[in-house]
Amino acid sequence: MGAYSVEPAHLKAAGRRIHALPSTIRATGGEATSAAAQASAACPGFQLAEALDEFAQQYSTVVQRLTTVLEDHGGGLVNGGRNYETAERNQSWMFRRLKDGAV
């Protein structure tokens, strides 16, 4: 492993913002399926209505996945920042214990 440098607080701040991003798109899946359902009701028998219905369902699914992936990506950054902090905290704890003659 090569050298690295990091500011965990920076990672956590960015991660929190990314975790919150899906709020912008979360409702669009429902809006698309609702509009497509209305079009189907207004235009029975149209293949375009069926195709848009299917697309809206697929879009709704992809938005759910994107929501999860974005939240998890943000969570991963926050978690990464916390793990850097934990490693630092545990390492300093261990050296303090050794300095105090614990073993």
Next chain:
Amino acid sequence: MPAYQQLMLARPAEFEAVGRALTEAKTKLTRTQERFDTDVAKANAKWQGEAKDAHAMRAELLSGQLTGVSALTETAGGVATTGGEGLGGMCTALKEFVESIEAAEFLVTPTGVVTISPEQEAEADATVYAAPAVLAALEATAVALTGAIEALVGAATGVDEALAGAVAGVSAGLAELTGVLAPAPPDLMGGTFPADLQPGQYSLGDLMHFADGSSRGTSLDAYIHPDQLQTADRPDIPDDIEPAGYLGADGPHAKSHLLADTLGGPVDDPRNYVTLYSKDFSRANDRPMAQLERRVRDVVAGNVRGIPQQNVRYRVEAVGTEQLPSAVRIIAQGDRGYTESVLIPNL
């Protein structure tokens, strides 16, 4: 395929509403992607090393997937909008044509067939000598008009089919992207976590026995669920629980849970206990162990801003074969990407 009557009653403007919804969705997706790229750049700005490089690659992939979904949504929205306009125009033309036929006193059946009306027949009869010829001309006109309606219906049907095909193609692309967006989380435990352990359950390893008759816990697997978390009324550890190496209340140790009672660990099962250094809030049990347990608890409870609430697979191993374990190794892996892996020396 829409039939004549369906074309007559359809409101294709609703397709345009779908187009607007998808266009609006595309705008929001683009905004989300731009913010994502900005936040990724900020995260990477003061970060160097292999983890940063791996993060940058993962973020680039996700940004590309957002671009892909945006583009497909925009395409579908465009087809819905232009398709709605086109089909709306065709339906309007059909209705106006039928109205003009009816204005000429022909009848149009619900299936789009043009026939002579009783009024037209009466008028033809009134011509007496020319009646058969007039009726024949009217019949021929009705047949021609029926053909014209069929042609309009056929044209609308063709356009409808073509538009549906275009949207289906975009849907296929979106389905492909959807599949890519479901990556399996990494398994830190190499497939060794008990597959039958359900959220809220735990499994304790066998006791390790010593020549002096004492014993201690060895390992634990738990699948921690919010319902397991204890918030109040933490029960006392029974007096008869005394893990190997424990020197009593006045000694430097704690009867340490492998699975903390706050995480739903049992208080009356000797397999859940080892002896760890404690006291003064600066030793293994009170500092790194307690801090880890609090972090896991916060994630399971959904109390960490920026980390999704999730159940956590939790493995604890007491390292070594002495009465006091030399260390405790803990791996925590959440269902949605939370991970911790620590080795806490028994100091």
